[in-house]
Amino acid sequence: MTVRLGGILTALATPFAPDGRVDDARLRALVDRSIEGGVHGVVACGSTGEFSTLDGDERRLVVETVVDHVAHRVPVVAQTGATSTAEAIALSRHAQSVGADVIMPVAPYYEPLSVGETLTYLRAVAGAVDIPVMLYNLPVATGVDLDPDTVGALAREVENIRYIKNTTVDMAQSAQLIHNHGDVISTFVGWDSLVLSSLSEGAAGVMAGTANVVPAELVAVHDAVHAGDLAGARQAWARVYPLIDAIMTQPFIPAVKAALTAVGFPVGPPRAPVAPLEPAAAARIEELAAAVSPVPTS
Helix, strand or coil: CCCCCCEEEEECCCCECCCCCECHHHHHHHHHHHHHCCCCEEEECCCCCCHHHCCHHHHHHHHHHHHHHHCCCCCEEEECCCCCHHHHHHHHHHHHHHCCCEEECECCCCCCCCHHHHHHHHHHHHHCCCCCEEEEECHHHHCCCCCHHHHHHHHHHCCCEEEEEECCCCHHHHHHHHHHHCCCCEEEECCHHHHHHHHHHCCCEEEEHHHHCCHHHHHHHHHHHHCCCHHHHHHHHHHHHHHHHHHHCCCHHHHHHHHHHHCCCCCCCCCCCCCCCCHHHHHHHHHHHHHCCCCCCC
């Protein structure tokens, strides 16, 4: 599939069975939930997918399962970053071989690297595959914040680096990427509570863990912005913002999984050592999920 990514991308959760294994059948159903909600792509083994708690075989299984079940209905992005360049290259080549459309290698996330070391890693991973690459700027986990000018220079240097997921609350940084470097790299904002702000600013799209929970509602925001209906976009965003804000103010992975349970689609608990959400927080999310008004249909 030759793709041009844009719109709402679901950062898929990883369902776990009661015995702790990846729940293949539930993962396939979760893919369907997002696609039926109208999302424009899905992401396997992202942060919402708890990739750091999966072993290498599980990461490969998740990517293979998602690619197989999507069956070219939407693009698939595979997060392939690792703590070593060699492992990231192996995961990236595997993702390409099984049909992922884009790889997204997060920078190593244990030993903080210099910007120079991070760029060397990214050049090596991008050079190991032929498919497009999405940079994943996640300074809270990696200790490295790739500034917009550095990102733009790297995209001009490495032909298949075409996208960036910028996961930061710094909307000014994302705006610089959009306006100063949009000729060479397309920006996806990875902070769920900035969906309307990002799309209105001109981002190529948003990668959202909350799209597991409310895919159609986020697509409605996107569609209204792209139709030039800002009032409609604000109205659509107001329907879903309280729930997203409640999820974002809690530990994110257990909050997304609690929200999926609240909308009648349980995917199991987070993998240890991450704990499930506290009961009071889960109850609040359940209350807000029940209050989300349906997306209007024509």
